Amino acid sequence: MKVAVIGTGAVGGYYGGLICRSGVETHFLLHSDFDHVKEHGLVIDSKDGDFTLPEVNAYDRPEDMPECDVVLVGLKATANHVLPDILPHVIRDDGIIVLLQNGIGVEDRIHGIVPGATIIGGLCFLCSNKIGPGYIRHLDFGAVRLAQHRNDNTAAGITSKLETIAQMFEQAGISVMLAEHLVVARWQKLVWNMAYNGTCVVLAATTDQLMADVSAVALVRGIMEEVVEGARVCGYPLEEGFIDVMLEATKKMVAYSPSMKLDFEAGRPLEVEEIYRTPIAMARNAGFYMVRAEAVAMQLEFLDRRNRSSA
Amino acid sequence: MKVAVIGTGAVGGYYGGLICRSGVETHFLLHSDFDHVKEHGLVIDSKDGDFTLPEVNAYDRPEDMPECDVVLVGLKATANHVLPDILPHVIRDDGIIVLLQNGIGVEDRIHGIVPGATIIGGLCFLCSNKIGPGYIRHLDFGAVRLAQHRNDNTAAGITSKLETIAQMFEQAGISVMLAEHLVVARWQKLVWNMAYNGTCVVLAATTDQLMADVSAVALVRGIMEEVVEGARVCGYPLEEGFIDVMLEATKKMVAYSPSMKLDFEAGRPLEVEEIYRTPIAMARNAGFYMVRAEAVAMQLEFLDRRNRSSA
Numbered sequence: 001m002k003v004a005v006i007g008t009g010a011v012g013g014y015y016g017g018l019i020c021r022s023g024v025e026t027h028f029l030l031h032s033d034f035d036h037v038k039e040h041g042l043v044i045d046s047k048d049g050d051f052t053l054p055e056v057n058a059y060d061r062p063e064d065m066p067e068c069d070v071v072l073v074g075l076k077a078t079a080n081h082v083l084p085d086i087l088p089h090v091i092r093d094d095g096i097i098v099l100l101q102n103g104i105g106v107e108d109r110i111h112g113i114v115p116g117a118t119i120i121g122g123l124c125f126l127c128s129n130k131i132g133p134g135y136i137r138h139l140d141f142g143a144v145r146l147a148q149h150r151n152d153n154t155a156a157g158i159t160s161k162l163e164t165i166a167q168m169f170e171q172a173g174i175s176v177m178l179a180e181h182l183v184v185a186r187w188q189k190l191v192w193n194m195a196y197n198g199t200c201v202v203l204a205a206t207t208d209q210l211m212a213d214v215s216a217v218a219l220v221r222g223i224m225e226e227v228v229e230g231a232r233v234c235g236y237p238l239e240e241g242f243i244d245v246m247l248e249a250t251k252k253m254v255a256y257s258p259s260m261k262l263d264f265e266a267g268r269p270l271e272v273e274e275i276y277r278t279p280i281a282m283a284r285n286a287g288f289y290m291v292r293a294e295a296v297a298m299q300l301e302f303l304d305r306r307n308r309s310s311a
Numbered sequence: 312m313k314v315a316v317i318g319t320g321a322v323g324g325y326y327g328g329l330i331c332r333s334g335v336e337t338h339f340l341l342h343s344d345f346d347h348v349k350e351h352g353l354v355i356d357s358k359d360g361d362f363t364l365p366e367v368n369a370y371d372r373p374e375d376m377p378e379c380d381v382v383l384v385g386l387k388a389t390a391n392h393v394l395p396d397i398l399p400h401v402i403r404d405d406g407i408i409v410l411l412q413n414g415i416g417v418e419d420r421i422h423g424i425v426p427g428a429t430i431i432g433g434l435c436f437l438c439s440n441k442i443g444p445g446y447i448r449h450l451d452f453g454a455v456r457l458a459q460h461r462n463d464n465t466a467a468g469i470t471s472k473l474e475t476i477a478q479m480f481e482q483a484g485i486s487v488m489l490a491e492h493l494v495v496a497r498w499q500k501l502v503w504n505m506a507y508n509g510t511c512v513v514l515a516a517t518t519d520q521l522m523a524d525v526s527a528v529a530l531v532r533g534i535m536e537e538v539v540e541g542a543r544v545c546g547y548p549l550e551e552g553f554i555d556v557m558l559e560a561t562k563k564m565v566a567y568s569p570s571m572k573l574d575f576e577a578g579r580p581l582e583v584e585e586i587y588r589t590p591i592a593m594a595r596n597a598g599f600y601m602v603r604a605e606a607v608a609m610q611l612e613f614l615d616r617r618n619r620s621s622a
Contacts, residue, residue, distance in 0.1 A: 215612035
């Protein structure tokens with residue numbers, strides 16, 4: 001089996017690095033870090049044990065890569081516009097694309113690029129950061145929830161391809177959960193992401209600081225209630241008590257900076273479209289207006305523009 | 312006529328200073344600045360001309376002050392809990408209390424303190440700051456909109472007492488507008504304050520920065536629409552097109568930091584209760600839920616607590 005990794009940063013570098021270390025033939029596409037990684041390989045500092053891959057298959061042009069059976073996409077969803085120029089070069093016609101990305105609707109936007117490929121969504125519960133060229137710091141967590149995409153957005157169930165990918169991740173030491181319905185899994189993750197990602201950016205706070213403040217908890221809960229209602233009107237009712245489970249779990253977590261906060265601090269574009277605007281529009285089309293989430297999205301758009309124009 | 316000024320800061324120091332300069336017998340109650348003002352008087356740097364009042368009637372105990380005909384309250388509304396210990400000492404039983412404060416419901420909370428007194432609300436369109444002991448910097452604007460309070464919150468009209476106060480302000484060079492209905496005037500001002508005060512704090516931005524950003528304008532407009540609807544369900548319909556007038560006026564204004572932003576930067580408590588929570592509760596009791604405004608209020612409460620615990 002050959003694996004290509006597109007986007008060798010905090011997410012792709014970490015998971016791709018683990019899979020490469022486990023003995024799978026792995027090919028990394030790089031951009032600004034190419035020269036450095038070609039010469040020095042990848043370094044992963046991890047709370048589960050540091051490791052170095054001193055020699056990796058590094059590329060700066062997708063045309064130079066072999067056709068792979070599996071492509072891991074570790075790009076931010078904000079960069080997906082580059083995928084039409086990359087994917088056809090690096091994947092077998094009937095290969096598997098694993099989108100290790102946040103948000104909702106991301107699969108819909110790329111399934112036409114390689115029509116014969118299978119798309120799997122990977123929801124990462126990971127706190128990691130790229131801290132230098134080819135240098136990833138893994139801070140906490142690391143599990144991935146995998147579910148297969150269907151173009152009609154119905155449940156794909158647990159397919160053999162999904163199990164193949166799960167096995168590859170597990171053999172690399174990555175904790176995997178499987179879900180039968182990708183869209184439901186994405187809405188579930190949105191309950192957390194829409195509540196915390198934006199609020200942590202706007203208030204410049206980590207999750208533990210929010211959970212220690214009665215007003216911030218009320219705001220987070222209020223946004224979660226909107227997302228649950230949004231999922232419901234879109235036809236994906238989440239289970240009773242889901243919000244309380246999320247709040248309790250977050251209360252017990254260590255101080256956590258969501259990926260959007262790390263992006264903001266690094267001056268990178270924020271995934272407002274994928275994490276906020278798309279689900280807000282989906283819910284609104286289905287008859288529910290997520291007013292709080294939209295207010296946060298507007299604040300994020302303002303902050304994002306200012307952040308990047310000053311950088 | 313004798314005038315007492317309670318709260319000789321950015322608002323009370325400015326308006327009280329102008330009234331004192333115009334020849335009215337004025338008595339200033341001070342707290343931390345007492346020794347300095349007793350010795351050096353008040354200094355007002357104003358865009359309309361700097362002036363100094365080298366000797367003023369300064370007090371640090373309300374018991375030492377004469378009974379006055381008019382009391383100007385320039386405290387932040389967050390400090391109104393001190394008024395029951397002050398007002399009875401400094402005002403004639405049938406005197407006039409002018410509350411130069413933001414928010415709504417402030418009069419309702421103090422009218423029992425001196426039952427025979429007349430209460431007038433003063434809505435200040437003022438950008439000023441206290442930059443040192445007895446030292447006020449007046450940056451821009453300065454007009455006051457005055458309306459008389461009635462305990463049943465109906466229109467008091469243009470009364471002779473209102474005109475007396477208006478005349479005193481005008482003779483001091485202060486631009487005055489009169490309103491027949493204090494509650495309507497307060498809701499009108501809330502349309503601006505609820506939209507800009509909190510948003511400028513949360514986004515650490517001046518009004519011109521918000522008005523230059525399409526998402527921030529959409530958020531500001533969305534909050535304004537909630538306030539207009541809140542006023543309507545409470546029985547105070549505002550005129551058609553009021554929001555557009557506010558937005559256009561703000562677009563033409565110089566870069567402006569609302570009072571709440573100045574409070575935040577100085578580590579002072581924010582008037583979330585008076586500017587957000589009270590009108591939100593009034594509207595909700597009347598059947599309308601100001602969801603965006605409440606989200607901003609929750610953000611402000613979090614930021615306010617963090618700001619003051621770190622100070």
